[in-house]
Amino acid sequence: MQPENRSGDQKRSFIEDARRGQIVAATIETIAEIGYAKASFVQIARRAGISPGLITYHFAKREELMKQVMLTVHNSMDAALTARTEGSESYRIALRGLIEGFVHYCAEHPTELIAISQIAAAARDAEAARTWSEEQNANALTELEEMFREGQECDEFREFAPRVMAVSVMAAMEATPAELMARPGTDVAAYAKELADLFDFAVRRA
Amino acid sequence: MQPENRSGDQKRSFIEDARRGQIVAATIETIAEIGYAKASFVQIARRAGISPGLITYHFAKREELMKQVMLTVHNSMDAALTARTEGSESYRIALRGLIEGFVHYCAEHPTELIAISQIAAAARDAEAARTWSEEQNANALTELEEMFREGQECDEFREFAPRVMAVSVMAAMEATPAELMARPGTDVAAYAKELADLFDFAVRRA
Amino acid sequence: MQPENRSGDQKRSFIEDARRGQIVAATIETIAEIGYAKASFVQIARRAGISPGLITYHFAKREELMKQVMLTVHNSMDAALTARTEGSESYRIALRGLIEGFVHYCAEHPTELIAISQIAAAARDAEAARTWSEEQNANALTELEEMFREGQECDEFREFAPRVMAVSVMAAMEATPAELMARPGTDVAAYAKELADLFDFAVRRA
Amino acid sequence: MQPENRSGDQKRSFIEDARRGQIVAATIETIAEIGYAKASFVQIARRAGISPGLITYHFAKREELMKQVMLTVHNSMDAALTARTEGSESYRIALRGLIEGFVHYCAEHPTELIAISQIAAAARDAEAARTWSEEQNANALTELEEMFREGQECDEFREFAPRVMAVSVMAAMEATPAELMARPGTDVAAYAKELADLFDFAVRRA
DNA sequence: TATGAATGAGTGTTCATTCAT
DNA sequence: GATGAATGAACACTCATTCAT
Numbered sequence: 001m002q003p004e005n006r007s008g009d010q011k012r013s014f015i016e017d018a019r020r021g022q023i024v025a026a027t028i029e030t031i032a033e034i035g036y037a038k039a040s041f042v043q044i045a046r047r048a049g050i051s052p053g054l055i056t057y058h059f060a061k062r063e064e065l066m067k068q069v070m071l072t073v074h075n076s077m078d079a080a081l082t083a084r085t086e087g088s089e090s091y092r093i094a095l096r097g098l099i100e101g102f103v104h105y106c107a108e109h110p111t112e113l114i115a116i117s118q119i120a121a122a123a124r125d126a127e128a129a130r131t132w133s134e135e136q137n138a139n140a141l142t143e144l145e146e147m148f149r150e151g152q153e154c155d156e157f158r159e160f161a162p163r164v165m166a167v168s169v170m171a172a173m174e175a176t177p178a179e180l181m182a183r184p185g186t187d188v189a190a191y192a193k194e195l196a197d198l199f200d201f202a203v204r205r206a
Numbered sequence: 207m208q209p210e211n212r213s214g215d216q217k218r219s220f221i222e223d224a225r226r227g228q229i230v231a232a233t234i235e236t237i238a239e240i241g242y243a244k245a246s247f248v249q250i251a252r253r254a255g256i257s258p259g260l261i262t263y264h265f266a267k268r269e270e271l272m273k274q275v276m277l278t279v280h281n282s283m284d285a286a287l288t289a290r291t292e293g294s295e296s297y298r299i300a301l302r303g304l305i306e307g308f309v310h311y312c313a314e315h316p317t318e319l320i321a322i323s324q325i326a327a328a329a330r331d332a333e334a335a336r337t338w339s340e341e342q343n344a345n346a347l348t349e350l351e352e353m354f355r356e357g358q359e360c361d362e363f364r365e366f367a368p369r370v371m372a373v374s375v376m377a378a379m380e381a382t383p384a385e386l387m388a389r390p391g392t393d394v395a396a397y398a399k400e401l402a403d404l405f406d407f408a409v410r411r412a
Numbered sequence: 413m414q415p416e417n418r419s420g421d422q423k424r425s426f427i428e429d430a431r432r433g434q435i436v437a438a439t440i441e442t443i444a445e446i447g448y449a450k451a452s453f454v455q456i457a458r459r460a461g462i463s464p465g466l467i468t469y470h471f472a473k474r475e476e477l478m479k480q481v482m483l484t485v486h487n488s489m490d491a492a493l494t495a496r497t498e499g500s501e502s503y504r505i506a507l508r509g510l511i512e513g514f515v516h517y518c519a520e521h522p523t524e525l526i527a528i529s530q531i532a533a534a535a536r537d538a539e540a541a542r543t544w545s546e547e548q549n550a551n552a553l554t555e556l557e558e559m560f561r562e563g564q565e566c567d568e569f570r571e572f573a574p575r576v577m578a579v580s581v582m583a584a585m586e587a588t589p590a591e592l593m594a595r596p597g598t599d600v601a602a603y604a605k606e607l608a609d610l611f612d613f614a615v616r617r618a
Numbered sequence: 619m620q621p622e623n624r625s626g627d628q629k630r631s632f633i634e635d636a637r638r639g640q641i642v643a644a645t646i647e648t649i650a651e652i653g654y655a656k657a658s659f660v661q662i663a664r665r666a667g668i669s670p671g672l673i674t675y676h677f678a679k680r681e682e683l684m685k686q687v688m689l690t691v692h693n694s695m696d697a698a699l700t701a702r703t704e705g706s707e708s709y710r711i712a713l714r715g716l717i718e719g720f721v722h723y724c725a726e727h728p729t730e731l732i733a734i735s736q737i738a739a740a741a742r743d744a745e746a747a748r749t750w751s752e753e754q755n756a757n758a759l760t761e762l763e764e765m766f767r768e769g770q771e772c773d774e775f776r777e778f779a780p781r782v783m784a785v786s787v788m789a790a791m792e793a794t795p796a797e798l799m800a801r802p803g804t805d806v807a808a809y810a811k812e813l814a815d816l817f818d819f820a821v822r823r824a
Numbered sequence: 825t826a827t828g829a830a831t832g833a834g835t836g837t838t839c840a841t842t843c844a845t
Numbered sequence: 846g847a848t849g850a851a852t853g854a855a856c857a858c859t860c861a862t863t864c865a866t
Contacts, residue, residue, distance in 0.1 A: 015829075037328055040856065051831050056858055058829095121327035122243065138388075158407075164400040167385050168378035175377035182340070194370040201364075202408040221846080246839055257848045262841055427850075449740055453836065463852050468837055470850095533739035534655065546800075570819075576812040579797050580790035587789035594752070606782040613776075614820040633825080658860055669827045674862055 020058050020068070022048055027069050032111035036118035066119050067132060073112045074136065080105050091151030092204060096196040099173060103192035106176045113177035141166050148203070157203045169199055226264050226274065228254055233275050238317035242324035272325045273338055279318045280342065286311050297357030298410060301375075302402040308379045309398035312386055319383035347372050354409070363409045375405055432470050432480070434460055439481050444523035448530035478531050479544060485524045486548065492517050503563030504616060508608040511585060515604035518588045525589035553578050560615070569615045581611055638676050638686065640666055645687050650729035654736035684737045685750055691730045692754065698723050709769030710822060713787075714814040720791045721810035724798055731795035759784050766821070775821045787817055 012020070026048035030039045033047075041062070045052040059065035084101035088094035106113050123133040141163075148162035172195060180186055218226070232254035236245045239253075247258040247268070254261075265271035290307035294300035312319050329339050347369075354368035378401060386392055424432070438460035442451045445459075453474070457464040471477035496513035500506035518525050535545040553575075560574035584607060592598055630638070644666035648657045651665075659680070663670040677683035702719035706712035724731050741751050759781075766780035790813060798804055 013828085019829080041858090042856085053832070053858085053860090054830060057831095060858095062857065118327065121324070124241065124324070134388075160403065161396070161400040164397060165404060167381050168374075168401065168404055171377040171381035172374035175373050179373050182344070190367070191370060194367040195374065197366065198371060198374055198408045202404045225846090247841085248839075251849095258840085259842080259849065260847055263847075268840065425849085431850080452834080454834090465837085465839090465853070466851060469852095472837095474836065530739065533736070536653065536736070550800075572815065573808070573812040576809060577816060579793050580786075580813065580816055583789040583793035584786035587785050591785050594756070602779070603782060606779040607786065609778065610783060610786055610820045614816045637825090659862085660860075663828095670861085671828065671863080672826060675826075680861060 016058065019050075019054070023050075023055055023058060023065065024069050024072050027065060028073070028111050028115040031115040031118050036115075036122045066123070070116050070119055070133065070136065073109075073116045076109070076112070077102075077105055091147065091154070091156045092200060094147065095151075095169075095199060095203065099169070099196045099199060100192040102173045103176050103188060103195060106180055107188040110177055110181060114181065117174060117177065141170060144169060151203070155205065158205045160203065165199075165203065172199070222264065225256075225260070227278075229256070229261055229264060229271065230275050230278050233271060234279070234317050234321040237321040237324055242321075242328050269329075272329065276322050276325055276339065276342065279315075279322045282315070282318070283308075283311055297353065297360070297362045298406060300353065301357075301405060301409065305375070305379060305402045305405060306398040309382050309394060309401060312382045313394040316383060316386065320387070323380065323383060343376075347376060350375060357409070361411065364411045366409065371405075371409065378405070428470065431462075431466070435462075435467055435470060435477065436481050436484050439477060440485075440523050440527040443527040443530050448527075448534045478535070482528050482531055482545065482548065485521075485528045488521070488524070489514075489517055503559065503566070503568045504612060506559065507563075507581075507611060507615065511581070511608045511611060512604040514585045515588050515600060515607060518592055519600040522589055522593060526593065529586060529589065553582060556581060563615070567617065570617045572615065577611075577615065584611070634676065637668075637672070639690075641668070641673055641676060641683065642687050642690050645683060646691070646729050646733040649733040649736055654733075654740050681741075684741060688734050688737055688751065688754065691727075691734045694727070694730070695720075695723055709765065709772070709774045710818060712765065713769075713817060713821065717787070717791060717814045717817060718810040721794050721806060721813060724794045725806040728795060728798065732799070735792065735795060755788075759788060762787060769821070773823065776823045778821065783817075783821065790817070 023044065026044050027039065030044045030047050034043060041052040041055050045055055048055075055065065059068065081098060081101045084097045085094050088097055120133050120137070144166040145162045148157060148160075148165050151157040152159065152162070176191070176195070180188070180191070229250065232250050233245065236250045236253050240249060247261050251258040251261060261271065265274065287304060287307045290303045291300050294303055326339055326343075350372040351368045354363060354366075354371050357363040358365065358368070382397070382401070386394070386397075435456065438456050439451065442456045442459050446455060453464040453467050457467055460467075467477065471480065493510060493513045497506050497509045500509055532545050532549070556578040557574045560569060560572075560577050563569040564571065564574070588603070588607070592600070592603075641662065644662050645657065648662045648665050652661060659670040659673050663673060666673075673683065677686065699716060699719045702715045703712050706715055738751055738755075762784040763780045766775060766778075766783050769775040770777065770780070794809070794813070798806070798809075
């Protein structure tokens with residue numbers, strides 16, 4: 001058990017941060033390689049070159065480790081997408097930016113995406129984790145929905161159910177990593193452009 | 207001891223078929239109720255009103271049971287969708303039929319859909335099952351891709367990458383059960399129409 | 413995990429009852445031999461000649477096993493003491509019966525007494541178990557207190573604080589097993605008589 | 619590396635004594651707060667404001683720390699009781715002094731008593747500690763027994779088995795902390811007087 | 825002296841699978 | 846065919862103890 005009650009975001013030592021990062025990285029690698037269900041602490045520790053007990057030393061519960069993985073990936077992805085999206089001249093362009101950004105991120109960080117998708121899928125029945133993971137997803141969905149609504153209000157988008165569109169865009173984006181994995185030769189830029197086109201046609205007026 | 211060589215679809219006795227069906231149904235019910243991770247043989251057997259050992263008797267491995275669940279649901283779904291799709295006058299209408307059919311099927315068989323989505327998510331690493339489950343999916347994808355290609359050839363659909371469209375339609379459809387689950391009050395017919403509209407706009411010419 | 417939710421006192425099979433009894437007996441033996449703290453499932457199972465997993469199969473939680481041990485011993489002891497106590501002509505005689513009965517029970521079932529005293533001591537911080545174990549004790553104490561009060565009301569006993577007397581009688585009785593253990597040669601009948609005398613002098617009038 | 623041969627009471631540096639005292643105090647506090655079973659070195663160290671490793675540095679084994687806790691509390695208690703007992707004009711008064719002193723000590727040092735009772739209960743199997751802890755107890759018992767014998771020789775006490783009386787007095791006194799804990803509103807002085815009365819009636823002549 | 829990251833042996837618990845009945 | 850008691854390997858997690866700093 002860790003010496004301190006870490007609930008209050010106390011600052012961590014440099015070495016502790018490094019270890020946590022290393023463990024998170026090993027977790028991502030492990031899940032991508034053998035799948036969430038087989039990603040035991042023994043497996044993760046082996047890939048990290050440490051003892052299994054050390055994982056629990058740095059993450060009080062398995063759930064906390066997985067949550068940290070999701071948090072880490074989401075933050076990284078948010079940064080990448082925000083850079084691509086902000087300052088867009090129109091909602092259509094913003095949507096393209098979001099979709100193309102996501103696809104490129106997938107291509108550049110395939111293991112991360114595989115990891116979080118499997119964690120999210122597994123957590124759907126893990127009781128405690130459910131809240132956090134679903135909430136995370138619900139927020140993303142609501143934001144997207146809001147963007148569609150605004151685009152409709154200024155007549156950039158046709159009339160459609162923003163919720164359905166948000167769910168579908170999300171789903172199509174999240175299907176990308178598996179597709180790129182299954183077909184390694186895929187032209188990523190083309191895939192990104194096609195996906196952006198698809199939803200551009202789906203939302204645009206006339 | 208069970209008859210050894212079952213791999214070649216030997217005919218099963220009536221009673222064996224009935225038991226297998228009962229176990230499959232109980233498995234679906236169990237996963238929908240408590241989630242894949244907690245769906246142990248004891249739990250499934252309890253719901254089926256049988257003993258845990260009998261499951262292994264009828265399905266040599268856990269994996270085989272799960273595979274049978276997926277097969278059963280896919281067959282049922284295929285039948286429902288084929289009825290809706292065949293005899294369509296155009297590819298656009300066929301696509302609408304497929305999408306709307308899928309959404310309605312989701313609404314009518316929520317437990318089945320929950321079960322197969324959880325199994326598919328978990329099976330992404332189960333070695334042997336991976337092959338089969340992915341193959342299943344790959345086939346469905348290829349069929350859809352082919353349909354888009356044909357629709358393009360007779361100028362019903364605009365030019366787009368059929369593969370990307372197939373992946374996206376699939377993803378959007380598969381996102382439906384979770385959405386209906388998360389928002390129980392959703393108007394299913396409206397959701398179906400909106401989703402069909404979305405992809406109709408995405409594929410149609412001009 | 414057991415096939416049934418056993419919360420409702422469902423009847424158990426003969427073989428299950430036998431196993432549970434065997435495990436309870438092995439638990440008592442183990443605690444008496446190596447102490448509660450070292451009485452792991454591995455140790456208990458070794459003494460019972462079974463696999464550790466079987467213990468969990470019959471007792472969902474460690475706590476449940478320990479509770480069953482206490483229940484078993486308490487029931488056995490209650491039966492023995494009731495036989496000795498009931499039909500007493502006076503409260504003084506009843507008190508003697510209780511004390512002497514307890515001491516003789518200790519001498520005849522030393523391991524049981526050691527086991528429950530250690531479990532009770534350990535459970536004093538086990539959160540969940542606390543309630544039940546303490547409640548058990550509190551009830552016994554209250555009954556004893558009530559007996560003293562009644563004895564005072566009919567002028568058999570002198571005036572004293574019934575609670576203090578109850579606590580002290582209880583403590584003195586519970587100290588017996590350790591004493592008999594520490595001094596194996598002790599004359600049990602004499603010990604019983606002395607202890608009964610002690611409290612007889614303490615409670616009697618004049 | 620620690621000086622090897624500490625067994626012979628070599629003189630300790632001032633700072634070492636201070637640290638040991640601080641650790642012992644933190645151990646008592648920790649056990650009283652969360653119970654012996656959860657009183658890990660990490661928890662104790664947290665309360666002492668030091669690192670877990672330092673505990674092992676000062677106490678070669680966990681057992682040694684616990685032994686020191688018992689020793690410290692026993693010494694403190696002995697001092698308090700001796701002050702109350704010595705110079706008594708009679709054995710009856712000495713006994714009263716002992717009992718009342720003990721009860722008041724319990725009320726004034728609840729955490730210490732909780733700590734040693736839990737350690738003693740847990741240590742009943744800790745091999746090495748067993749010897750020491752039991753020996754400690756045996757000595758106290760023998761002293762008490764001797765006192766009763768002397769009181770009988772000068773006709774202050776009636777005839778009874780000194781050993782049984784000693785065990786019972788000890789047990790009744792040791793039951794006090796738990797009782798005061800369970801019933802916080804208890805009038806300590808009254809409890810002390812009642813307990814002293816109880817055994818005064820039990821030992822006195824006629 | 826003191827730290828705290830790290831280890832490794834241990835825990836209770838879960839569960840697919842086996843097998844005597 | 847069917848039972849359900851039993852196993853054994855795996856799991857996450859705990860913690861006294863070690864040791865490089």
